[in-house]
Amino acid sequence: MKYISTRGQAPSLSFEDVVLTGLASDGGLYVPESLPKFSQSEIASWAGLSYQELAFKVMHPFVSEALSDDELKQLIEKSYASFRHPAIAPLVQTDHNEWVLELFQGPTLAFKDFALQFLGNLLDHILKKRDQKVVVMGATSGDTGSAAIEGCRHCDNLDIFILHPHQRVSEVQRRQMTTVLEDNVYNIALEGNFDDCQNMVKASFADQSFLPEGRQLVAVNSINFARIMAQIVYYFYAALALGGPARAVSFSVPTGNFGDIFAGYLAKQMGLPIEQLIVATNQNDILHRCISANDHSKQSLVHSLSPSMDIMVSSNFERLLFDLYGRNGRAIAELMEQFKSGSMTLSEQAMAKLTEGFASYRLDDDETVAVIAEVWDTCEYLLDPHTAIGVRAARKKRANASTPMVCLATAHPAKFPEAVAKACEGIDSPALPHHMADLFEREERYQVLAHDTQAVQSFIANNL
Ligand SMILES: *Cc1c(COP(=O)(O)O)cnc(C)c1O
Numbered sequence: 001m002k003y004i005s006t007r008g009q010a011p012s013l014s015f016e017d018v019v020l021t022g023l024a025s026d027g028g029l030y031v032p033e034s035l036p037k038f039s040q041s042e043i044a045s046w047a048g049l050s051y052q053e054l055a056f057k058v059m060h061p062f063v064s065e066a067l068s069d070d071e072l073k074q075l076i077e078k079s080y081a082s083f084r085h086p087a088i089a090p091l092v093q094t095d096h097n098e099w100v101l102e103l104f105q106g107p108t109l110a111f112k113d114f115a116l117q118f119l120g121n122l123l124d125h126i127l128k129k130r131d132q133k134v135v136v137m138g139a140t141s142g143d144t145g146s147a148a149i150e151g152c153r154h155c156d157n158l159d160i161f162i163l164h165p166h167q168r169v170s171e172v173q174r175r176q177m178t179t180v181l182e183d184n185v186y187n188i189a190l191e192g193n194f195d196d197c198q199n200m201v202k203a204s205f206a207d208q209s210f211l212p213e214g215r216q217l218v219a220v221n222s223i224n225f226a227r228i229m230a231q232i233v234y235y236f237y238a239a240l241a242l243g244g245p246a247r248a249v250s251f252s253v254p255t256g257n258f259g260d261i262f263a264g265y266l267a268k269q270m271g272l273p274i275e276q277l278i279v280a281t282n283q284n285d286i287l288h289r290c291i292s293a294n295d296h297s298k299q300s301l302v303h304s305l306s307p308s309m310d311i312m313v314s315s316n317f318e319r320l321l322f323d324l325y326g327r328n329g330r331a332i333a334e335l336m337e338q339f340k341s342g343s344m345t346l347s348e349q350a351m352a353k354l355t356e357g358f359a360s361y362r363l364d365d366d367e368t369v370a371v372i373a374e375v376w377d378t379c380e381y382l383l384d385p386h387t388a389i390g391v392r393a394a395r396k397k398r399a400n401a402s403t404p405m406v407c408l409a410t411a412h413p414a415k416f417p418e419a420v421a422k423a424c425e426g427i428d429s430p431a432l433p434h435h436m437a438d439l440f441e442r443e444e445r446y447q448v449l450a451h452d453t454q455a456v457q458s459f460i461a462n463n464l
Pocket of ligand 1: 112144257
């Protein structure tokens with residue numbers, strides 16, 4: 001299977017090259033040239049498979065030229081062995097015909113582990129085969145960093161450098177990154193904010209001459225298609241558990257960069273009967289404004305109780321736009337050029353397809369807190385603030401009471417004690433799962449560096 005750029009100008013690439021490349025040279029994102037399609041009877045025959053067995057079925061067509069069946073099976077086994085629950089993605093019922101899909105059973109307690117555990121192992125596998133070493137570099141405002149570090153800590157052929165804004169991430173978030181002491185893991189606490197971190201990473205990708213001969217930077221951010229691919233699996237898993245494909249299922253997805261819900265969209269294109277896909281956002285609501293009013297304009301960032309969804313622009317949305325515009329790369333390049341001004345208007349046709357495929361809802365912090373309290377009161381189940389946004393959106397936008405509704409639970413409530421404390425009197429600090437109970441006693445290692453590109457780049461070069 002070949003992968004093509006959403007802007008139509010970059011060369012098409014193999015799966016292996018897409019994993020290592022990140023952004024296409026024309027500024028676009030890579031997507032499969034055509035999607036694998038599964039028949040209803042084929043999907044039905046997967047009922048009862050374990051998560052790992054199902055992952056093999058779903059991912060196989062995307063990677064079959066790069067990996068043998070055994071290699072893919074081994075990568076999947078290794079990636080999900082670090083999850084604490086034997087179901088990997090268990091469903092919990094929260095209301096009549098409503099479930100949350102617990103995607104926080106991985107090592108960092110957020111759904112990003114699904115993709116990053118797999119991506120780390122996949123990268124290492126590809127690099128060993130090529131006898132190549134790379135440097136993973138990324139910026140984090142909290143969550144992605146720890147999932148990336150956990151995904152890469154056991155990889156022999158890469159070193160990972162993660163920048164976080166010094167003293168601006170929560171202690172849990174910092175410790176999840178800095179207590180990983182493997183020799184190939186480097187945490188940099190940058191004296192600056194998240195944007196400074198991100199700009200430094202961008203500048204380093206643009207000019208990689210600070211690296212020794214033969215080394216290149218690799219990004220593991222959410223535009224890496226392998227991450228999206230790994231996330232398609234749990235849509236199939238949840239639907240099969242609830243009677244699919246014979247009956248359709250709906251999903252509500254707490255959305256930031258549009259990676260997670262885009263995976264749901266792909267599942268639907270591949271043949272899974274999905275009735276509704278609901279985009280749930282916090283106050284940073286560019287996607288909700290776009291879907292409800294064709295207003296895709298950048299607004300200033302608001303810091304919410306659901307920080308992992310605090311984004312101004314959703315980078316993966318471009319992948320959907322590519323389909324909405326009939327996979328016309330030139331049209332997307334033009335649209336993105338228009339968006340440089342800060343806003344863009346979708347064509348009538350694209351809007352029609354968008355609103356046919358997606359519903360949306362937006363919550364502020366007060367409403368988020370209210371949902372956590374409501375669900376706690378009604379079924380003593382504790383939601384994290386991101387998941388709460390998905391649950392409220394599901395309840396507001398649901399089209400059909402008889403269709404099972406699955407709300408993706410993207411993080412464990414213990415990661416976001418502030419929101420939970422606001423919502424529920426008496427449980428001010430949800431307990432960390434057993435395997436992380438000693439997080440606050442563990443040894444930490446990180447380097448504080450000045451907001452100075454050269455200092456950061458020398459730190460990286462000197463540690464390779
Ligand atoms: C990253 C993240 C999201 C948003 O997912 P996208 O794929 O960026 O839309 C939602 N919730 C949590 C907890 C996250 O870490």
